[in-house]
Amino acid sequence: MQTHILGYPRIGSNRELKKACEQYWTGKTDLNHLLETGKIIKNNHWKLQQEAGIDLIPCNDFSYYDQVLDMTLTVGAIPERYRQLAVQKQETDLYFAMARGFQQEGLDITAMEMTKWFDTNYHYIVPEFQKDQEFSLFSDKIIQEFINAKETGIRAKPVIIGPVTYLLLGKEKEGGFDKLDLIRNLLPVYLQILKELENHGAEYIQFDEPFLALDLSGKAKEAYGFVYAEIRKQFPNLKFIVATYFEGLKDNLSLAAALPVNMLHIDLVRCPEQLDKALNTIPETLSLSLGIVDGRNIWKNDFEKSLSFIEKAVRKIGSERVFIAPSCSLLHAPSDLDLEKNEDILSAEIKQWMAFAKQKVHEIVILKKLASENPDYNTLQQFAENKKALENRRISTLIHNQDVKDRVDVTTDEDAKRSSPFKARKKSQQDILQLPLFPTTTIGSFPQTKEVRNWRAKFKKGKLNAEQYDALLKQETERTIRWQEEIGIDVLVHGEFERNDMVEYFGEQLAGFAFTQNGWVQSYGSRCVKPPVIYGDVHRPAPMTVYWSEYAQSLTKKWVKGMLTGPVTILQWSFVRDDQPRSLTCKQIALAIRDEVTDLERAGIRIIQIDEPAIREGLPLRAAEWQNYLRWAVEAFRISASGVEDATQIHTHMCYSEFNDIIQNIADMDADVITIECSRSQMELLNAFADFKYPNEIGPGVYDIHSPRVPSKEEMVELLKKAQAVIPAEQLWVNPDCGLKTRHWEETEKALIAMVAASKEMSEVFAL
The missing domain is CATH 3.20.20.210 (TIM Barrel)
Known part of the structure; x- marks a missing residue:
């Protein structure tokens, strides 16, 4: 049984990246300072996960602005209005111009559109597509981050937005075509990236394909089958993880299970009921990653409940095919609960019910140890402390207020109506x-x-x-x-x-x-x-x-x-x-x-x-x-x-x-x-x-x-x-x-x- 993280928060425990970006944008610091800040954050996060005992540690989950914009720059999907900047400016300034717009040196260029990342409060930069759009490898960020992680002694797993999800995240900027028509133009760039990663010794590659958990058109389903068949044909020895999250696979389970990949990640926080069907559907060649630690919220994991998922999966497919993970990237969680030291702001009682990204990393490792045949004394103590904290929360007098409950109970439909229609x-x-x-x-x-x-x-x-x-x-x-x-x-x-x-x-x-x-x-x-x-x-x-x-x-x-x-x-x-x-x-x-x-x-x-x-x-x-x-x-x-x-x-x-x-x-x-x-x-x-x-x-x-x-x-x-x-x-x-x-x-x-x-x-x- 192995553990892995889908992604880690990138702003830094004290918002170091925010400050470094804003200082760079205002000219207070140079590019070297910004890049060095990013390097320190990445190294700290890799080391934290390594020391905690995580088996597969993500790289390329770091971004200076947005992971979708990173992919847009990587595959060269640069809108025409930025072409002059692409020639004149170095990559970082082009990147920020696409995110924020550019209004200097006689140029006035609007920013790319921004929208919500599925049902989160994170905003991504929307890719812009033209009919017959051409793609080419423009940025080698993915490869460089893998090399950096490897040089640091990290068993790194590059995280890449899957090609079908990338296209579905974008917008056609003219009529007469479907963005999925571009898949054959886009795929060669992905193959080029994978070849570079393989040459540098990559073992596992994580493709984020959250759209597999959404309602899909027939054309999108065909695109998934085509893409991953081509990727597997070109790279028989790389181990591919397809990660889904924020929802259950439901009617797309058979599609996902049939993809020629090595591991499928499912979100058991959002959709716990999908485990049984997944265990009965996946082929013997497919490992299953159990997303059992909530990547979207700050409550402690219920170890007893999570162990029941793990034990069920191990009984069905064996421990060597089971991976333990958070439900999604930890991007959506704060960095470190240990920094909460002021009990006047966060009381000790409420704090004991919580876990931030760093603590969730440790929860995953503890669950792996608890699921082993002979967990040690310290691990069993952590299990007992987890049960005690959850019970304390359940019975706490801080939580319930009968007056509030009574008021909700007597609310009627009339309370949700204005006295007159809009015209009046x-x-x-x-x-x-x-x-x-x-x-x-x-x-x-x-x-x-x-x-x-x-x-x-x-x-x-x-x-x-x-x-x-x-x-x-x-x-x-x-x-x-x-x-x-x-x-x-x-x-x-x-x-x-x-x-x-x-x-x-x-x-x-x-x-x-x-x-x-x-x-x-x-x-x-x-x-x-x-x-x-x-x-x-x-x-x-x-x-x-x-x-x-x-x-x-x-x-x-x-x-x-x-x-x-x-x-x-x-x-x-x-x-x-x-x-x-x-x-x-x-x-x-x-x-x-x-x-x-x-x-x-x-x-x-x-x-x-x-x-x-x-x-x-x-x-x-x-x-x-x-x-x-x-x-x-x-x-x-x-x-x-x-x-x-x-x-x-x-x-x-x-x-x-x-x-x-x-x-x-x-x-x-x-x-x-x-x-x-x-x-x-x-x-x-x-x-x-x-x-x-x-x-x-x-x-x-x-x-x-x-x-x-x-x-x-x-x-x-x-x-x-x-x-x-x-x-x-x-x-x-x-x-x-x-x-x-x-x-x-x-x-x-x-x-x-x-x-x-x-x-x-x-x-x-x-x-x-």
């Missing part, structure tokens, strides 16, 4: 709000400058008292309100300078949440988030945002939006308790947000935004399971939003989502205004709303805030014209794609001034 609400809202055609607003946050972050750090360390901190935040809030008034934005926001993160901020004020100091996970590029931990029943002890919303509204005669994060997003972007259905936890959060919404209305806030960027992300990966999820997710949003009068306008925001297949459910949410990401897709995402004849108001983003480039007024006008061509002008709002927290003030000011000018130009056209 719109009239009431316009009578009070008096907004112009093409009203402008932003999504909520404004740049969190170094000074603002410094104030927060000083406040947490006691170097600023509450009164001093409050005064500084009020000063920044007023400056932001005045600036928005000055440039002519119609609906203002207070800037959210008091907030650390859009989920963490609310979690800190809700009961049932715990927090970490260093529980960072990568969201995209250098952007890291520190998800709260939902360990118990959730309720709102006191108002959370009313103070700052009231203050901001007192500064201006214009309307200021109240800004909240919705229940589904709080759920999705937290580490969630696994001892009750997620739908029940979501309803508890919805009732807490509902209390906040009604308090904001009582305080005179007439526009309230409840952000739900994670609605689409939460969809189950199999379409047959969508409707159950969408039923409770939409209900949760409506519960949070439906306690207000008709004249109070409810906004929601969603970003980086495809809406075509859930547009009816988006409409069922019944938000008065929805703002969506649209600029990178050049308004393509708006077509779903147009085809559906979406009845409520829409703000398609005209400014990509995930890139440092500043769009011109003319560019935004063109986007608005595209929007108005498919959506009536009276339904349209004008706004950025997302919040501005991560941007700098200089670029924000230029972009928003251009955005207001674009709105005015459109209004003038319609005034004629």
Whole structure:
């Protein structure tokens, strides 16, 4: 029996990679510093796994920005607009330009599109494909990382996005072809990579093929058969692992089991019921990798339960064909629980229930030892401690609150309905709000400058008292309100300078949440988030945002939006308790947000935004399971939003989502205004709303805030014209794609001034 890891977090235990990337982007350090930081992180992670006793250690799971973008550069799928940079710039700068856009030296090049990695909060850079696309080996990163690992004394297993999954992750940028048509053009580059790896002594290769756990077309199934038959024909001696995760293989099990590979990895956390069928289906030539340690959450593994899976597999196919692994890459878990030393932030009782990436590595090794014929005394002690921690969690008085349970029980369908239909609400809202055609607003946050972050750090360390901190935040809030008034934005926001993160901020004020100091996970590029931990029943002890919303509204005669994060997003972007259905936890959060919404209305806030960027992300990966999820997710949003009068306008925001297949459910949410990401897709995402004849108001983003480039007024006008061509002008709002927290003030000011000018130009056209 052997152990392996599918992938390890790459940001570093103290976010070293984030800091190194941002210093390089701003010119504070050179490329050598960035590359050396990456080398140190990789070596540390390889050594950690080696010393823990992992048998097969992944390489090429490290990335400076995104693993899909790495593959795009590797196979030379560089969009035409970057060709000049590909000639002029060294590889790293081209790579970052593709991720972030490029606006200097007389060039103005938009970034590649970004979207969610399956049902996670990680964002990947979407490959762009043209008809008859040619591929060639452009970057040798995969080979170099294997060589580096081998030189370090690591038994390394290169991790490569499988060729079929790579194509399915991409987007056709013109009509008339199916991206899977490109498989014969792409495969030779994969064969070239494998030849190089074989020449350098590779033994195992891991192909990540998560699409095998999704609904597949007949053409995709044929592509899988063709690709792996060709790979095996060319490389009879290499050992290939096909890794699936985030769902069960289900109807694709026979396809996966028939692939001419050496090992199949299955996710037994997401789909434990697939083990029996897999054991009865796989041929004698195929080993099975059991994904039994949760790579997506932070709870300790239940050793007793995992051992039952291992023992069942060993009885059926023998220990030599069984591998033990996490359910998926540990990319989605924080790095190291040992860094959580402050019990005022994370109590010892809750900490004992948890495991981060480093601890999960050790859990896998312990399970291997426990499954052996004669586990040693120390291993048996670890087993006893595991059982004790799990029992402590089960009976803990911290978890349960009867009042919360009772309130959920008495919630009715009427609690999820506004008093009147949208048409009547719109009239009431316009009578009070008096907004112009093409009203402008932003999504909520404004740049969190170094000074603002410094104030927060000083406040947490006691170097600023509450009164001093409050005064500084009020000063920044007023400056932001005045600036928005000055440039002519119609609906203002207070800037959210008091907030650390859009989920963490609310979690800190809700009961049932715990927090970490260093529980960072990568969201995209250098952007890291520190998800709260939902360990118990959730309720709102006191108002959370009313103070700052009231203050901001007192500064201006214009309307200021109240800004909240919705229940589904709080759920999705937290580490969630696994001892009750997620739908029940979501309803508890919805009732807490509902209390906040009604308090904001009582305080005179007439526009309230409840952000739900994670609605689409939460969809189950199999379409047959969508409707159950969408039923409770939409209900949760409506519960949070439906306690207000008709004249109070409810906004929601969603970003980086495809809406075509859930547009009816988006409409069922019944938000008065929805703002969506649209600029990178050049308004393509708006077509779903147009085809559906979406009845409520829409703000398609005209400014990509995930890139440092500043769009011109003319560019935004063109986007608005595209929007108005498919959506009536009276339904349209004008706004950025997302919040501005991560941007700098200089670029924000230029972009928003251009955005207001674009709105005015459109209004003038319609005034004629």
